[in-house]
Every structure is written in structure tokens, then in C-alpha cells.
């Protein structure tokens with residue numbers, strides 16, 4: 133389809149909210165629709181963010197570059213899903229090792245040649261596949277002279293697809309040839325020269341891929357479909373891709389591709405390509421009024437899974453039962469327990485806490501040599517597992533502030549100074565009372581992303597708390613005010629004195645009076661989140677300290693819950709929205725229910 137034709141299809145959408153799938157959602161949707169073995173959106177342009185999230189309708193634009201990418205991705209996905217791979221031409225591979233692995237995409241015959249230079253002692257060659265002898269052949273002894281010569285043994289063998297380990301062993305089959313008297317240059321003993329593989333011959337086409345079976349639900353082999361089964365398959369494929377029942381007209385339109393093509397398989401490939409560049413697939417279209425059951429199901433699945441509804445959710449919507457509070461609750465619960473809810477942890481959690489940025493940060497290696505890539509991954513894993521446990525284990529959301537457990541392996545436990553955690557595996561750990569850890573505020577990931585590479589910033593941490601825990605982001609600094617030169621801090625004055633000077637400017641005082649004390653309470657954590665009592669020679673002055681800060685936030689847990697609900701709502705709806713009333717004693721799934729069940733969530 134041409135670019136202009138696609139734009140024409142898009143135009144009528146302006147009356148409604150059309151929310152484009154972002155990169156993650158595109159990958160996840162194609163994965164669930166077609167079991168694609170690759171990430172088709174990997175080279176799409178990065179999605180813009182709004183209100184802190186990259187799934188906001190207003191900012192997800194469609195550029196000509198993205199259109200090109202959609203067309204190319206659709207072509208590749210449809211080709212991979214439908215055209216069976218063609219077997220390679222026979223080729224020659226040589227291996228010098230006794231032991232090696234092969235990667236075979238096709239079942240087929242291979243000629244194996246084993247070359248053995250050296251003295252012509254009587255020998256058997258034993259050829260093994262995955263440690264099991266498959267062929268034992270005597271090596272011909274053309275001469276009984278003690279000279280160097282290369283002998284070989286050749287046979288044909290059929291391999292299945294896979295990654296077999298092949299090995300060759302030379303086993304004596306009699307006494308070695310004895311030396312002749314007066315021999316000056318003794319020949320070397322026989323040894324393996326190389327193993328040569330030629331093939332595949334008579335390859336067998338592999339059974340249809342999983343993607344193929346996702347397109348052709350009829351189950352016939354390629355080349356055995358009828359027009360009738362093409363129609364049934366297309367109707368079902370389009371229903372899943374568009375996340376709603378399709379009309380006969382829509383199926384007729386797609387069948388056009390099949391009727392025009394030489395074979396049904398080719399036609400289905402073109403029809404699939406058309407589906408994948410259709411706005412009905414690329415956009416979630418929500419009308420200005422109330423959502424219908426299918427739109428509601430899609431909103432729920434993109435909220436919790438960043439992907440399309442599965443068959444169960446779709447059927448509940450088709451039976452018009454999804455608005456029943458009991459059934460909605462059960463579906464939310466089921467969906468949060470599904471491994472696909474990892475998307476919520478990564479995409480909502482990673483953007484809410486800003487820990488996604490950890491990938492791109494490089495703390496100053498001269499100050500923090502202990503910050504390795506392994507430690508970075510451990511910090512990310514702790515954050516992921518901690519969020520996941522609150523989401524799945526029905527914990528009250530106030531655990532985000534005050535949990536007395538976390539998830540550690542030996543390396544991260546040592547970094548935190550938590551004893552008795554051994555091994556590389558992460559596990560849930562009850563935190564000792566003096567650990568100074570517990571809750572998101574003391575996660576090393578959070579403390580690192582709210583610091584500069586070389587040192588902490590109470591201003592950034594204070595702003596982080598206001599923004600992400602209290603939904604009270606300070607306005608941007610006023611213009612015409614000299615910027616706080618933070619790079620000079622710690623050189624001519626201590627940070628606290630310097631910030632006090634800055635606060636004496638009335639234009640700055642309001643915000644900094646709120647931000648700075650919050651940030652200073654976390655001064656006992658350095659710029660990669662490690663506990664400290666001194667910064668260089670100076671003792672740390674952390675004001676009330678982190679425990680008091682956590683207690684204060686915990687006392688205000690309804691305020692935190694409102695903040696979390698506001699963030700979740702923005703993420704779920706793809707726009708700013710008004711809030712449900714919450715107290716902080718809710719579990720995560722109750723919060724989801726309050727948000728998705730709100731009158732404004734279904735409009």
C-alpha cells in the first residue's frame with residue numbers, strides 16, 4: 133500500500149483518540165499475534181514521551197520515517213511467517229578440532245570425510261554424535277612402510293535439525309608399525325588432520341513455523357489450502373489484529389489479495405502485510421464517548437501487558453461480561469499473574485521511578501570503581517523483582533514506601549552490607565533493622581539515577597521525591613535567576629551552605645525550601661546508593677535522616693497512593709486524567725481496578 137493511501141485511511145481518525153502502538157507495544161503485539169521470533173520494531177525511531185511516559189496519545193506522532201519502517205516491518209514479518217525457508221546449497225565445512233558443534237537448520241544428508249596424517253598404523257575411526265558412537269570405520273593401510281602419509285575415511289550420514297556435538301576418536305586396531313633399523317627421520321604418529329562436512333543433500337523442508345500456524349489456524353500444510361479456509365483464517369487473523377470483530381466487507385477487502393495472487397500462500401502473505409500497516413492494527417482507536425467492550429478489553433491489556441488481549445479476555449468482552457465488577461477483578465488478577473505483566477514492571481515501573489535511565493548512566497569510575505555492569509544489572513533486577521512482588525503478591529501499595537524486605541543476590545547484598553546472602557541467585561531477603569534499606573527510596577537504582585556521575589544532588593533527589601512519590605513536581609526554575617553552580621559545590625563551601633545561599637534568593641526559596649530538605653535526608657547514600665557516614669573527611673549531615681523521611685511519607689501514605697494512582701492513570705489512559713480516591717491500603721490490583729473502573733476510564 134502506498135504512503136498516500138495510508139494517510140487517507142488515517143484522516144477520518146482525527147475525530148477520535150487514535151493512540152499509536154509504541155515500539156514496545158508493537159513488538160509485543162506482533163509476538164502475541166504471530167509468535168514472531170524477532171523484534172520487528174528494533175529499528176523504529178524512539179518514541180517521544182509526555183507526562184513521563186512514552187505511550188501518550190498526544191505525543192506519539194507518525195513521521196514519514198516511521199511509515200517507511202512500518203511498511204518494511206510488515207513485509208518482513210509476513211514473509212517470515214508464511215514463506216518456508218529455502219534449504220541452502222550444499223557447501224563444504226572443515227573442522228580441525230576433535231570435538232565441535234554444528235548448527236543445522238535443515239534435516240539432510242552430509243558426506244563426512246576424516247583425514248588422518250602420520251604413520252600408517254592400523255586404526256579405527258570412531259565418529260560420535262552427542263557422545264554416542266554413530267560410525268566406526270577402519271582406516272585403510274595402503275603401505276606397511278613407516279612413512280608419513282594422509283589416509284582418509286569417508287561416509288554419508290543423515291542429520292536432523294539442531295546443534296549436534298560431533299567428535300572423532302582414533303582407536304588402535306593392532307600394534308603400530310615398528311621402526312626400521314637405522315631410521316633417521318621417524319614419521320609422526322597418526323593424528324587427526326581435519327574433518328570435512330559436505331551437504332546438505334536431499335534436505336527436508338522443516339514443518340511450518342509457529343508463525344505459520346498462527347496465520348493458518350486450519351492446520352493444513354503449505355500449498356493445501358482452499359479459498360474457504362483462506363477466508364476463515366483471514367477473518368480470524370484480522371479479528372485478533374484489530375482487537376475487535378471484523379465485518380464481512382473488511383474480510384472481502386482482504387480476500388482481494390488472495391484472489392489476485394498466484395497461490396493462496398502468496399495471497400495470505402499480501403493480506404497479512406496489509407493488516408500490519410492498517411491503522412486498525414497500528415492504532416488503538418477510542419471514540420470520544422464510552423468505550424465498547426472490545427475497546428475496553430484492549431485498554432486493559434495494553435495497560436497491564438503492553439499488548440493485545442488474549443483469547444480469554446477477548447471472549448469475556450465478546451460475551452459483554454467485562455464490566456461485571458467480579459469478572460473484571462478476576463481478569464485483572466489473572467493478567468497481573470501472567471508473565472506478560474512484566475511489561476507493566478518494565479514500562480510503567482521503569483518510567484515512573486526513572487530507573488530505565490540506569491542503562492545510560494556512567495558513574496565516575498575513578499570515584500566508584502565498584503560500579504560494574506554486573507552491579508548495574510543487579511540493581512535493575514532488584515528493582516524489577518521488588519515491584520513485581522508488590523504487584524503479584526497482593527501487597528498493599530504502601531509497601532513501596534516501607535517494605536522491610538527486598539530481593540538480593542550475594543553481590544548486591546555485599547554492596548548493601550546485608551549479611552548471609554550467598555550465591556548469584558536473587559531471593560527475597562528480610563532486611564535486618566539496621567540495614568538502612570527497604571522500599572523504593574533506598575533502592576540503589578533510584579539513588580543512582582537521582583545523582584550526578586560523581587556526587588549526590590539533594591536538589592535532584594528532593595525533586596525526584598516530590599515528583600514521583602508526592603505528585604507535586606516543582607515548576608521549572610524561573611528565568612533570569614543565576615543557576616546554582618553545582619559543579620563548584622564541595623570546593624569552596626559545603627553543599628549545605630551553598631544551597632542556603634542559593635535559597636536566600638526569594639525567587640528560588642519557595643521550591644528549594646521544599647526540595648532540599650527531602651534530598652538532604654538521603655545524604656547518607658552516595659551517588660551509587662551505598663551507605664556512608666562521611667564524605668571525604670566531613671561527617672554527613674543528613675538532617676532528620678532517611679528513617680524519619682520514610683516515616684513521614686508513610687504517615688502520608690494516602691498522598692503517596694494518590695500520586696501512584698495519578699501516574700498509573702496517565703499510563704493506562706495515555707493522557708492526563710482525574711483521580712479516583714485511594715488510601716494507600718489498597719493492593720496493586722485494587723488500584724488498577726479503581727483506575728480502570730473509574731467512570732472516566734471507560735469514556
Ligand SMILES: [Zn+2]
Nearest residue numbers: 350352357361
Ligand atoms: Zn487451510
